[in-house]
Amino acid sequence: MLNYDRLVFEQSVKGRKGYSLLNNTYPSKYQMADLGAKLRLKTVPLPELSELDVVRHYTLLSQKNFGVETGFYPLGSCTMKYNPKINEELAALPGFTRIHPLHYPSSIEGTLKIYRYLSEMLSEIVGMDAFTLNPFAGAHGELTGLMIMKQYHLNRQDFKRTKVIVPDAAHGTNPASSAVAGMDIIEIPSTASGLVDIEQLKAVLNDDVAGMMLTNPNTLGIFDRNICEICRLVHEAGGLMYYDGANLNALLGQARPGDMGFDIVHVNLHKTFSTPHGGGGPGSGPVGVKKKLAHLLPGPQVKETDGFCYIETSAESIGRVSGFFGNTLVWIRAYAYILTLGKENIKRVGELATINANYVKESLKDDYLLPIEGPCMHECVFDGLLDKSTNVTTLDIAKRLLDFGYHAPTIYFPLLFHQSIMIEPTETESKQTLDDFIAVMKTVAKEAKEHPDIVKEAPHATLVSRIDEVYAAKKMILTYQDLLEENAKINEVK
Amino acid sequence: MFKYFPHTENDLFAMKAKIGIRNTADLFRDIPENVAFRRDYDIPSAMSEIELRKHLEALAAENKTPIVFSGMGAYDHYNPAIIAQLVNREEFLTAYTPYQPEVAQGTLQYIFEFQSMVAMLSGMEVANASMYDGATATAEAMFMGLAIAKRNKFLVSATVSPFVLDVIKTYAHFRGVEIVMVPMKDGVIDRDELLALIGDDIAGLIVQKPNFYGIIEDYTGIADQLHAKKAILIENNDISTLAVLKTPSDDGADIACGDCQSLGMPLAFGGPYLGYMATKKAYARKLPGRIVGQSFDKNGKRAYVLTLQAREQHIRREKANSNICSNQSLMALYATIYLALMGPDGLKEVNEMAYSGAHYLYDELLKTGKFFVAFEQPFLKEFVVKTSLPPDLIRHALDEAGMFAAVVIDETASGMQMLLNFAVTEKRTKKEIDCLVAVLGGLSC
Numbered sequence: 001m002l003n004y005d006r007l008v009f010e011q012s013v014k015g016r017k018g019y020s021l022l023n024n025t026y027p028s029k030y031q032m033a034d035l036g037a038k039l040r041l042k043t044v045p046l047p048e049l050s051e052l053d054v055v056r057h058y059t060l061l062s063q064k065n066f067g068v069e070t071g072f073y074p075l076g077s078c079t080m081k082y083n084p085k086i087n088e089e090l091a092a093l094p095g096f097t098r099i100h101p102l103h104y105p106s107s108i109e110g111t112l113k114i115y116r117y118l119s120e121m122l123s124e125i126v127g128m129d130a131f132t133l134n135p136f137a138g139a140h141g142e143l144t145g146l147m148i149m150k151q152y153h154l155n156r157q158d159f160k161r162t163k164v165i166v167p168d169a170a171h172g173t174n175p176a177s178s179a180v181a182g183m184d185i186i187e188i189p190s191t192a193s194g195l196v197d198i199e200q201l202k203a204v205l206n207d208d209v210a211g212m213m214l215t216n217p218n219t220l221g222i223f224d225r226n227i228c229e230i231c232r233l234v235h236e237a238g239g240l241m242y243y244d245g246a247n248l249n250a251l252l253g254q255a256r257p258g259d260m261g262f263d264i265v266h267v268n269l270h271k272t273f274s275t276p277h278g279g280g281g282p283g284s285g286p287v288g289v290k291k292k293l294a295h296l297l298p299g300p301q302v303k304e305t306d307g308f309c310y311i312e313t314s315a316e317s318i319g320r321v322s323g324f325f326g327n328t329l330v331w332i333r334a335y336a337y338i339l340t341l342g343k344e345n346i347k348r349v350g351e352l353a354t355i356n357a358n359y360v361k362e363s364l365k366d367d368y369l370l371p372i373e374g375p376c377m378h379e380c381v382f383d384g385l386l387d388k389s390t391n392v393t394t395l396d397i398a399k400r401l402l403d404f405g406y407h408a409p410t411i412y413f414p415l416l417f418h419q420s421i422m423i424e425p426t427e428t429e430s431k432q433t434l435d436d437f438i439a440v441m442k443t444v445a446k447e448a449k450e451h452p453d454i455v456k457e458a459p460h461a462t463l464v465s466r467i468d469e470v471y472a473a474k475k476m477i478l479t480y481q482d483l484l485e486e487n488a489k490i491n492e493v494k
Numbered sequence: 495m496f497k498y499f500p501h502t503e504n505d506l507f508a509m510k511a512k513i514g515i516r517n518t519a520d521l522f523r524d525i526p527e528n529v530a531f532r533r534d535y536d537i538p539s540a541m542s543e544i545e546l547r548k549h550l551e552a553l554a555a556e557n558k559t560p561i562v563f564s565g566m567g568a569y570d571h572y573n574p575a576i577i578a579q580l581v582n583r584e585e586f587l588t589a590y591t592p593y594q595p596e597v598a599q600g601t602l603q604y605i606f607e608f609q610s611m612v613a614m615l616s617g618m619e620v621a622n623a624s625m626y627d628g629a630t631a632t633a634e635a636m637f638m639g640l641a642i643a644k645r646n647k648f649l650v651s652a653t654v655s656p657f658v659l660d661v662i663k664t665y666a667h668f669r670g671v672e673i674v675m676v677p678m679k680d681g682v683i684d685r686d687e688l689l690a691l692i693g694d695d696i697a698g699l700i701v702q703k704p705n706f707y708g709i710i711e712d713y714t715g716i717a718d719q720l721h722a723k724k725a726i727l728i729e730n731n732d733i734s735t736l737a738v739l740k741t742p743s744d745d746g747a748d749i750a751c752g753d754c755q756s757l758g759m760p761l762a763f764g765g766p767y768l769g770y771m772a773t774k775k776a777y778a779r780k781l782p783g784r785i786v787g788q789s790f791d792k793n794g795k796r797a798y799v800l801t802l803q804a805r806e807q808h809i810r811r812e813k814a815n816s817n818i819c820s821n822q823s824l825m826a827l828y829a830t831i832y833l834a835l836m837g838p839d840g841l842k843e844v845n846e847m848a849y850s851g852a853h854y855l856y857d858e859l860l861k862t863g864k865f866f867v868a869f870e871q872p873f874l875k876e877f878v879v880k881t882s883l884p885p886d887l888i889r890h891a892l893d894e895a896g897m898f899a900a901v902v903i904d905e906t907a908s909g910m911q912m913l914l915n916f917a918v919t920e921k922r923t924k925k926e927i928d929c930l931v932a933v934l935g936g937l938s939c
Contacts, residue, residue: 095556
């Protein structure tokens with residue numbers, strides 16, 4: 001079924017059915033129709049399909065996608081490592097999937113224990129004292145962490161501290177999270193190599209600063225060697241240090257944010273701890289804090305005395321940030337991953353990821369512009385092609401990689417360079433895979449010089465070619481109903 | 495080596511040579527010596543797959559999996575087998591956010607289908623690609639409402655779920671938004687009190703249908719009262735009920751939001767679930783999160799792409815109204831497959847079965863003489879009753895019988911009597927209900 005491009009609605013045939021339910025054996029006097037005016041007037045125009053219709057439709061859609069198992073996925077800052085199969089199977093055990101979030105704690109000791117064990121292991125790995133697993137994603141963890149930061153100052157009657165320092169090289173969610181937490185942002189410029197500019201930092205430190213958000217290694221994949229000094233300065237000014245865990249993979253076995261002086265940390269389980277990204281979630285963004293902040297963690301909290309777990313929300317908590325306990329089945333997968341690696345292997349993650357990134361960096365620097373010399377950590381950043389005489393852009397290179405069956409790296413981020421290409425190979429990729437990728441990257445560089453049109457017109461081998469984003473934004477066809485209306489308009493014109 | 499690390503000694507030797515280092519410590523020389531981590535983490539040793547399986551199976555076995563008769567935001571609906579099979583296809587499961595649309599048409603198309611289905615169910619014109627859960631979706635809907643109305647005070651009905659309310663309050667507290675509760679009367683929003691509270695400084699009102707007590711409230715006229723003061727109406731719904739109930743759009747709501755857990759997702763101790771948000775087209779640019787739009791590729795082939803991205807973090811990041819980035823994309827696939835399979839009739843039948851079962855259980859509980867009417871109000875699949883039986887007695891008896899029901903909502907809501915929650919889905923049978931009633935009816939103080 002090549003070129004299958006129907007929407008599920010276009011596969012619908014009136015009268016088809018894909019489900020089976022129990023027979024209704026309740027006394028016939030119980031009829032929903034008795035709700036009368038409370039009921040909707042028109043039936044929902046959902047599609048009507050047989051079971052095979054549905055299965056085939058979504059199987060065909062899956063074939064239009066690219067996952068970590070399809071091919072190398074060097075998307076910088078996203079840590080696209082292998083997502084172990086066993087974790088999927090274990091998270092799907094009925095003992096985990098069939099429990100109600102309000103079930104009595106004594107009846108769900110298994111899940112509560114995992115909450116505790118994982119919190120303790122994460123605390124050890126990042127050097128914190130207490131964790132909440134409730135935040136749903138990285139940005140949600142940021143928001144939770146900033147709420148804790150703000151509440152800490154409020155509780156000390158230090159009402160002036162409303163500002164958060166965010167370096168200009170930070171992930172876009174950092175300033176957005178600060179704004180949503182009701183805090184003002186002080187953006188400070190970075191040095192040429194993307195590090196924190198100590199003088200710029202000193203200049204903004206004041207008694208209105210609540211704290212600073214930092215990614216380390218930073219968004220260029222470089223470890224900020226001044227980190228202890230930065231933490232000291234912010235602490236001396238009365239602020240707290242927030243660690244954005246997006247790049248934590250590099251540090252496994254090498255250093256702990258807690259030891260550097262960070263007070264609050266969020267961890268992306270869907271990056272560092274191998275849970276699948278799901279095409280954009282569900283992720284999980286647990287937040288860890290130092291002891292002095294533990295009482296502020298959001299509720300509900302899972303606590304333990306004498307080996308028995310119970311659920312409680314401390315009176316001083318910032319409150320609830322999620323309906324229940326976050327993405328439970330995601331944090332169960334991360335728990336399984338950490339146990340599989342164990343203390344013997346988890347300490348090697350940062351080292352191997354870093355070797356992979358440096359190997360790619362050294363292998364490509366004759367063809368791509370390396371804006372910053374010296375070792376990188378888990379990811380490396382190029383500023384487009386070394387040869388600037390072609391008009392081939394980073395976007396073109398990314399699209400051409402798709403033709404060779406590779407996912408593109410992260411492009412145009414970090415913003416520090418005009419043609420950023422950010423490559424994060426992760427520790428689960430082999431030398432052969434990297435060698436093949438390097439060869440393709442070199443081929444693309446060569447093509448850019450000799451046959452630039454091939455690169456500029458790429459991709460050629462994918463199911464669809466480059467998509468008109470302007471049309472999408474202008475027409476705003478956001479639902480099937482919109483699409484029908486647009487088609488009707490086009491037919492009218494015809 | 496270890497099974498997830500492919501590096502052999504030869505590989506490492508060759509790679510280090512290429513990098514130009516003798517040992518890997520050279521790569522980490524920027525880490526100050528005083529913070530370099532030089533020991534093993536104090537965590538367990540590596541487990542083989544066999545050990546891991548035994549360990550997690552043992553933990554799973556410590557959880558009891560009773561027959562579920564409660565709801566309060568998490569419902570034990572049936573999840574057809576095809577969902578798990580399809581969502582576990584690695585092309586869906588292990589992909590990232592669809593930043594390269596040429597190789598992510600699968601994700602983009604199902605999100606487009608999801609947006610369409612949410613619009614159909616809610617009666618609204620546009621929907622986004624998902625929110626974390628119903629509670630955070632409602633809090634974010636409030637922020638969107640503040641941006642639309644350009645005011646800083648929100649009304650929330652006392653009949654909204656306390657789990658949702660707590661999240662609204664947390665978000666509001668830090669953002670400096672004032673929340674004013676509208677009291678309830680007989681289990682529904684007090685219309686007189688509401689009218690008195692709708693002033694020129696109110697950005698909007700948040701209501702829930704069916705409400706926390708399972709009651710299908712009548713919101714007729716409320717939207718007009720709000721709109722007259724240039725305020726907006728936000729309605730939170732368990733989306734599966736919208737297959738049969740009057741829609742938020744029928745109620746005149748400006749934003750519809752809530753949870754989609756009922757659409758094919760397991761209870762899973764509260765997550766991952768799926769929030770949704772839908773609104774009028776005029777407000778599309780104020781929607782948080784991701785939105786997929788239809789377009790064409792340069793050969794004129796129909797294609798889908800993330801659109802309207804110039805709204806939040808991408809441009810005005812320090813003034814952002816939402817910080818949502820990764821959300822619950824795969825859960826949107828659960829919902830989309832579920833809805834495609836159930837179709838208009840299936841989802842209606844699910845609601846009809848739940849209605850019949852819930853009303854049968856309600857009548858049978860009252861017949862025992864130990865449970866009493868709390869509110870004389872219409873409900874669908876979930877309701878509350880009053881009792882004087884001690885909560886521990888109920889809990890113990892149900893635990894013994896392998897049932898989870900009668901969750902205490904409020905111990906003192908009604909004088910000396912407690913309010914208890916019950917919910918019935920299409921998975922429950924008359925026989926199971928009879929068993930439940932027999933257990934509860936046999937209790938005495």
